[in-house]
Amino acid sequence: MATNRLWRTLSAFNPSTRMWAPVYSRNAQSQVTPRLSLTSWNIDAFSSRAISRAKLILNHILEGPKSPDIIFLQEVTPDVRASLLGNARVRAAFLATDAEDQTSFEKVPFATMTLLSSARFASSLDSQKEGDGIEGGGKVMLGRISRVTLPSKYGRDALCVDIVPPTSPRTFFRLINVHLDSLGDTLHYRAQQMKILADVLREPGCGGGIIAGDFNAISPEDDELVDKNKLVDAWVALHGRADPDGATWGVGVERRDGLRPGRLDKVTTMGLKAKEMEVLRPGPIEVPKPGEKSLEIPWSDHCGLRCTFTI
Numbered sequence: 001m002a003t004n005r006l007w008r009t010l011s012a013f014n015p016s017t018r019m020w021a022p023v024y025s026r027n028a029q030s031q032v033t034p035r036l037s038l039t040s041w042n043i044d045a046f047s048s049r050a051i052s053r054a055k056l057i058l059n060h061i062l063e064g065p066k067s068p069d070i071i072f073l074q075e076v077t078p079d080v081r082a083s084l085l086g087n088a089r090v091r092a093a094f095l096a097t098d099a100e101d102q103t104s105f106e107k108v109p110f111a112t113m114t115l116l117s118s119a120r121f122a123s124s125l126d127s128q129k130e131g132d133g134i135e136g137g138g139k140v141m142l143g144r145i146s147r148v149t150l151p152s153k154y155g156r157d158a159l160c161v162d163i164v165p166p167t168s169p170r171t172f173f174r175l176i177n178v179h180l181d182s183l184g185d186t187l188h189y190r191a192q193q194m195k196i197l198a199d200v201l202r203e204p205g206c207g208g209g210i211i212a213g214d215f216n217a218i219s220p221e222d223d224e225l226v227d228k229n230k231l232v233d234a235w236v237a238l239h240g241r242a243d244p245d246g247a248t249w250g251v252g253v254e255r256r257d258g259l260r261p262g263r264l265d266k267v268t269t270m271g272l273k274a275k276e277m278e279v280l281r282p283g284p285i286e287v288p289k290p291g292e293k294s295l296e297i298p299w300s301d302h303c304g305l306r307c308t309f310t311i
Helices: 050-062 078-086 088-093 184-200 220-228 234-239
Strands: 004-008 010-014 019-022 035-042 070-076 094-097 111-117 140-149 157-164 172-179 206-214 265-270 273-280 284-289 292-298 304-310
Touching (some): 010 088, 035 206, 035 265, 050 284, 050 304, 070 078, 070 206, 078 088, 088 094, 111 157, 111 172, 140 184, 157 184, 184 220, 206 304, 234 265, 265 273
Parallel strands (some): 035 070
Antiparallel strands (some): 010 019, 035 304, 157 172, 273 304, 284 292
16 A cells, blocks of 8 residues: 655754754764663643643653653643744754645644653754764764554554664664554544554664554454564563553543553564663643632543663
8 A cells, every 4th residue: 555655854953043953864883782761751742731731741751860862652632842942952862744835734633742851852953973872983974754644533544664774784674653543433544554564664764663642442352463564562562461560541541431551552572672671751831720629630531651762
């Protein structure tokens, strides 16, 4: 199946001009196998205080034991996008997709965004000093950035960033940030989406990569899609299918609809090796209610995922 692809850019914040500017790939040479860390989080577009909740999630991600090299965010609204792009730490330390315009946020209530550590990935603004970025020298080179249009009830797409590790300069790998279609009546869309995404990782010149984000995997049939498309579920590979701590949605809350916690969010790989993985639990935030006691809600109805992998 042919894929419709919209080419995008990564941007870095330039303190001199106080503007986000596109960056381009640079070559890097190293014999060290890159070890990279990814954090993915559906930040929940519809609950109250979206910008404040997104800030708390970002702070939690960045203030952990080690700031991740790659951040995948889902359900980013235009207002949250502006807040992320205006964040001082993001401007200082990350390259960002969708900084050049709001095209990806038009005609949809929210979209995905990807942030890449400028300490780990090469851009045209880097001095590319020996020993910078990866232990032993050389950053990972950036390739093309695109959004793959998916068959979808909700206008969903896949945000792809191609990277070229110093150890394999003739091969690129893809980092794919996804938010697949929601609810039970769209399983047929999710099946098509997973097939397309797996095929994207098998395109000529691509050595594989990661597909991560909100898979909306609400049924056993959803879980089967990973195996069907010959992808590796990183959580299952590292923790097994029966691990009770793998749920990422509906955790620690009582639901009136009777739905139980589920592992809706996933990290899947092809041609890469997951080394460590954990679930990141959201903290609480107060929502003022006029004339009543404030209501306490979680930062998001989803937990985040942190995964470390090697190429």
